[in-house]
Amino acid sequence: MNKEISEETLFEGPRFNVVRKKYMSEKDGKEYIRDCVNPGDAVVILTVENDEIIFIKQLREVVGTVELEFPAGMIDPGEEPIDAARRELEEETGLIAGKLEKLIDYYPSCGYSSEKIYIYLATDLKKGHVHLDDTEEIIDICRVPIDEAVKMVMGGKYRHASVSIAILMYYYKYKNGGING
Amino acid sequence: MNKEISEETLFEGPRFNVVRKKYMSEKDGKEYIRDCVNPGDAVVILTVENDEIIFIKQLREVVGTVELEFPAGMIDPGEEPIDAARRELEEETGLIAGKLEKLIDYYPSCGYSSEKIYIYLATDLKKGHVHLDDTEEIIDICRVPIDEAVKMVMGGKYRHASVSIAILMYYYKYKNGGING
Numbered sequence: 001m002n003k004e005i006s007e008e009t010l011f012e013g014p015r016f017n018v019v020r021k022k023y024m025s026e027k028d029g030k031e032y033i034r035d036c037v038n039p040g041d042a043v044v045i046l047t048v049e050n051d052e053i054i055f056i057k058q059l060r061e062v063v064g065t066v067e068l069e070f071p072a073g074m075i076d077p078g079e080e081p082i083d084a085a086r087r088e089l090e091e092e093t094g095l096i097a098g099k100l101e102k103l104i105d106y107y108p109s110c111g112y113s114s115e116k117i118y119i120y121l122a123t124d125l126k127k128g129h130v131h132l133d134d135t136e137e138i139i140d141i142c143r144v145p146i147d148e149a150v151k152m153v154m155g156g157k158y159r160h161a162s163v164s165i166a167i168l169m170y171y172y173k174y175k176n177g178g179i180n181g
Numbered sequence: 182m183n184k185e186i187s188e189e190t191l192f193e194g195p196r197f198n199v200v201r202k203k204y205m206s207e208k209d210g211k212e213y214i215r216d217c218v219n220p221g222d223a224v225v226i227l228t229v230e231n232d233e234i235i236f237i238k239q240l241r242e243v244v245g246t247v248e249l250e251f252p253a254g255m256i257d258p259g260e261e262p263i264d265a266a267r268r269e270l271e272e273e274t275g276l277i278a279g280k281l282e283k284l285i286d287y288y289p290s291c292g293y294s295s296e297k298i299y300i301y302l303a304t305d306l307k308k309g310h311v312h313l314d315d316t317e318e319i320i321d322i323c324r325v326p327i328d329e330a331v332k333m334v335m336g337g338k339y340r341h342a343s344v345s346i347a348i349l350m351y352y353y354k355y356k357n358g359g360i361n362g
């Protein structure tokens with residue numbers, strides 16, 4: 001691993017900060033920089049009831065579209081990822097998960113962002129209460145049968161990385177003979 | 182869609198810039214901001230030869246680890262994604278793809294980043310020439326049988342979103358029944 005020799009915060013905003021780190025190459029001693037976005041970590045919840053997957057339609061200003069995606073949100077400081085998943089699911093859909101299982105955690109963009117995303121599978125659902133943040137705008141909630149959702153992934157219809165990963169992992173784990181690592 | 186009312190660049194670096202946009206809610210007229218990272222778009226290449234997938238080990242300073250991932254890189258201004266995939270594959274592995282097929286394009290982090298990633302499947306390979314950028318540090322190239330790679334995805338062993346999506350899509354399309362959307 002190349003050695004980190006300095007670190008400087010170049011931007012601070014409400015959603016993320018940007019830190020510039022300087023490194024020295026182990027190989028030839030050359031110095032170089034890497035700018036890194038630190039937005040914190042997030043949870044995404046694949047919610048399944050009666051062989052249907054629950055989606056939300058959400059306005060995504062930064063890409064200029066309304067995206068079909070899963071309930072999701074930031075992990076609060078000190079909060080366990082599984083607790084964030086339980087909280088976000090109820091806040092956004094009004095559903096309480098009786099069972100939460102981690103499917104995967106991954107880096108969405110590890111070339112420039114430290115963000116880590118945890119995907120949970122939520123089942124055994126009960127009714128709770130919706131309570132959205134002021135800044136959240138959920139346009140609609142809808143349900144899609146699992147087989148149809150898999151075809152949508154394969155046809156490139158979902159544009160959110162977490163949706164594609166979650167649906168295919170669920171399919172292979174629970175619908176297709178049970179491939180496990 | 183809520184109306185964009187102003188835009189300001191708050192940070193400019195070699196890898197990305199940060200733009201703050203102000204919007205007005207259609208619903209209640211309230212103003213709010215969204216900070217957006219603009220790192221450009223990227224290609225990721227799933228390379229398959231003799232039922233084996235080609236991986237590279239790359240140092241990822243921003244998450245502090247060496248990651249097992251696919252050949253990948255930025256799309257140059259004016260470059261078509263498929264041409265970027267062909268170029269990056271040869272630069273990083275020395276392989277020329279006789280056939281390139283788009284598997285999917287997606288947003289890795291559309292809450293704060295405009296980045297779009299295009300995943301291509303490269304097959305029908307010939308030998309070309311490796312030529313890495315100064316800033317790239319590829320530690321090793323290795324090959325993993327497809328069935329083993331799928332088990333690795335399902336066991337949460339890959340931490341790069343693009344790797345998990347690409348392997349599961351390839352497996353579904355070419356190894357497990359061939360259902361398409």
